[in-house]
Amino acid sequence: MTKVLTETSRSIRIKGRSFLAVVLSPEQPLDQWLERLDDLAARSAGFFLSRPVVLDVADLKLDKAGLKGLLAELVSRNVAIMGIEGARPSMIEPGMPPALKGGKAASDVEVEPVSLATAEVAEEPVKAPVTEIRSTVQSLMISEPVRSGQSVIFPEGDVTVVGSVASGAEVIAGGSIHIYGALRGRAMAGSLGNASARIFCKKLEAELLAIDGVYKVAEDIDPKLRGQAVQLWLENDTIKAEKLN
Secondary structure, eight states: OOEOOOOOOOOOOEEEOOOOOOOOOOOOOOOHHHHHHHHHHSSSSSTTTOOEEEEETTTSOOOOHHHEEEHHHHHHHHHHHHESOOOOOOOOOOSSEEEOOOOOOOOEEEEEOOOOOOOOOOOOOOOOOOOOOOOOOEEEEOSOOTTTEEEEEESSSEEEEEEBBBBBBBBESSOOOEEEEOOOEEEEEEETTTTTTTTEEEEESSEEHHHHHHEGGGGOOOOTTTTSSSEEEEEETTEEEEOOO
């Protein structure tokens, strides 16, 4: 026997949705890692602005005090941490970002509110949830330029831009990135851990390039490659580049 809801009760919809977040994985010694983080922020202004960030501390030997100190350092740099991955539950205390684990696809859930009604009815059989399987699109085609301030985020696969990517714009792909124009903004390929992803562009003038989390800023790009048609790939945790014929 179960209680029924009053006629005036309404369900609450909790929507399941996936968002692409930047994952920071600090390395020891932390002071040197923070210096590299400052260098990235200085060379690519606004990189962390309004961007969700997950802090992965699985490879760090931190106690609660050390974790609090690291969070304070990041807050002072305006890095908004939305969750912490790899920390022991005992290390998370009120006021800290919540503990997170690997993200999974989720669907909308209807949550019924608690009712004070006292009428009782016989229990009905619980229906098994139906799983809907859909094919996943593996590429995204953008048929116009990506303007300053715009972000193209496609974690499912490759992104192709038939045009240029302006300074202050960014393209983030789970696979490779193809730019049939000038790349003046930021391009981040292999964003979910694809080390075989590549970046191709007709004219290299990028502010920042990244493949599988390894980044290269404008000052690190060989001057001989600027303005050239280039492909970039990851080799031994280093971004390599060569001109396209």
